Amino acid sequence: AKDGQWVVWRLKRGVTWHDGAPFSADDVIFNWEFAIDPGTAAGSRAAFEDIVRIERLDQYTIKTVFKKPQPYWASAFTGSGLLPRHVFQSVKGSGAREAIGMIAAVGTGPYRLTEFRPGDLIRADLNKTYHVPNRPFFDRLDIKCGGDAVGAARAVLQTGEYDFAYYVLIEEEVLRRIEQGGKGRVMTIPSSAVSFIQCNQTDPWREVDGERSSLKAPHPLLTEKAVRTALSLSVDRTSIQDHLVGRNGQITANFLNAPDRFRSQNCTWEFSIDKANDTLEQAGYLRGPDGVRSKDGRRLRFLFQAAANSTVQKVQTVIKQGAGRAGIEMEVKAIPASVFFSADVSNVDTNVRFLADLQTYTVFTGLDPQLFMAQFASWEVPTKENGWTGRNIARWRNADFDRLWRQAETEMDPVKRAALFIKMNDMVVQSAVVIPVTWRNVLHAAANSLAGIEPNSWDSIFGRIAYWYRVGEAR
Numbered sequence: 215a216k217d218g219q220w221v222v223w224r225l226k227r228g229v230t231w232h233d234g235a236p237f238s239a240d241d242v243i244f245n246w247e248f249a250i251d252p253g254t255a256a257g258s259r260a261a262f263e264d265i266v267r268i269e270r271l272d273q274y275t276i277k278t279v280f281k282k283p284q285p286y287w288a289s290a291f292t293g294s295g296l297l298p299r300h301v302f303q304s305v306k307g308s309g310a311r312e313a314i315g316m317i318a319a320v321g322t323g324p325y326r327l328t329e330f331r332p333g334d335l336i337r338a339d340l341n342k343t344y345h346v347p348n349r350p351f352f353d354r355l356d357i358k359c360g361g362d363a364v365g366a367a368r369a370v371l372q373t374g375e376y377d378f379a380y381y382v383l384i385e386e387e388v389l390r391r392i393e394q395g396g397k398g399r400v401m402t403i404p405s406s407a408v409s410f411i412q413c414n415q416t417d418p419w420r421e422v423d424g425e426r427s428s429l430k431a432p433h434p435l436l437t438e439k440a441v442r443t444a445l446s447l448s449v450d451r452t453s454i455q456d457h458l459v460g461r462n463g464q465i466t467a468n469f470l471n472a473p474d475r476f477r478s479q480n481c482t483w484e485f486s487i488d489k490a491n492d493t494l495e496q497a498g499y500l501r502g503p504d505g506v507r508s509k510d511g512r513r514l515r516f517l518f519q520a521a522a523n524s525t526v527q528k529v530q531t532v533i534k535q536g537a538g539r540a541g542i543e544m545e546v547k548a549i550p551a552s553v554f555f556s557a558d559v560s561n562v563d564t565n566v567r568f569l570a571d572l573q574t575y576t577v578f579t580g581l582d583p584q585l586f587m588a589q590f591a592s593w594e595v596p597t598k599e600n601g602w603t604g605r606n607i608a609r610w611r612n613a614d615f616d617r618l619w620r621q622a623e624t625e626m627d628p629v630k631r632a633a634l635f636i637k638m639n640d641m642v643v644q645s646a647v648v649i650p651v652t653w654r655n656v657l658h659a660a661a662n663s664l665a666g667i668e669p670n671s672w673d674s675i676f677g678r679i680a681y682w683y684r685v686g687e688a689r
Contacts, residue, residue, distance in 0.1 A: 218283035232326035244299035253307035286582035324680035386460025406579035407654035440497035442646035447490035448536040463652035490540035507541035516571035
């Protein structure tokens with residue numbers, strides 16, 4: 215609809231789930247019901263909340279009706295895949311969290327899961343009922359799990375043991391050496407991702423009503439803009455990009471970098487230890503005998519956490535060294551990625567619980583920034599009350615930002631809407647609540663013989679795996 219109030223989806227006919235059940239409008243409607251059920255606590259809930267109802271027009275057609283105009287109507291049902299109704303109907307609600315991962319995967323794609331050994335192996339065989347004729351080209355996929363990015367890249371580029379390595383996050387110098395193996399090539403794909411430092415606006419060390427990093431306990435240091443600004447000034451982004459990130463990214467002053475129309479031209483970055491020191495001096499933070507600054511008995515000492523990865527830990531070290539030259543002491547902490555990014559809200563080491571002063575990780579925008587920028591909306595703060603399911607991990611709240619976000623939510627003029635997001639980006643960057651470091655590329659390693667891979671900045675590299683083939687084999 216021109217007013218953004220509804221959209222009609224027409225489903226492809228003749229599609230079946232891997233177990234032979236037909237894919238239909240009932241599956242699509244079920245995914246909406248599944249996501250908005252409070253008992254499910256789905257991470258994708260936000261994409262579905264603005265749907266007031268879904269009308270089943272026939273077996274292959276639905277009409278989605280929204281509560282208010284939707285400038286980006288495709289946010290629901292795209293990006294994260296669909297669940298089969300006949301498999302998940304029985305666990306809808308409170309049983310969903312325990313069921314996800316315990317039920318064998320059933321999809322509609324070119325390969326169906328036949329074996330899964332956690333942390334070791336995934337095996338998938340050709341789906342003989344795949345809805346695209348004469349696809350896929352391979353009979354089976356063997357996917358090695360676990361290990362590390364360096365080992366994965368070597369298995370493709372040096373030994374030729376495997377054909378493809380996904381997201382090889384490796385420091386540039388190491389990657390160049392591995393490339394010399396000659397068995398494969400590195401694919402560099404631009405993305406919407408940004409790697410950044412997040413400043414906790416609540417106190418992770420003070421417990422209030424059984425909750426740390428609580429809104430009732432503002433951070434004693436990081437709520438002060440001078441401290442956050444000094445941190446930003448002490449980050450040696452050039453060294454990080456040149457020696458560690460390399461082809462994995464480029465320096466950016468923005469948090470929101472893509473799509474192009476949403477990228478601000480108003481923000482800048484600077485590396486200046488002198489200015490960082492001056493900023494802290496003027497704010498009243500004076501150096502002690504050990505070189506660490508303090509004010510009113512409060513030392514500038516922070517715990518800086520991240521997911522465990524050799525490159526990420528080296529980035530942490532560069533940031534720690536720069537901060538130290540400005541009189542800021544940092545302790546770095548590495549948490550296994552499976553824990554740091556876990557959906558288990560009871561785990562205190564997740565990035566969402568944020569029981570540290572600072573943390574660094576990478577987030578992807580998506581085709582539309584509405585949900586992406588919701589991570590700064592006041593109502594999205596993770597709390598004990600909402601089961602730590604909010605997206606505003608920094609716990610930053612600003613009424614002007616909230617107003618801009620709400621305005622963009624229903625603004626149908628694309629030019630005006632882009633201007634609103636640029637203002638939002640400028641607010642969070644210039645306040646240094648988040649400190650952008652690099653705008654990321656995604657690097658994969660592929661065997662020289664593997665063809666048909668189409669780089670895509672907005673979808674999984676595996677989105678068209680049905681079209682991959684071996685050079686020299688029949689197409």
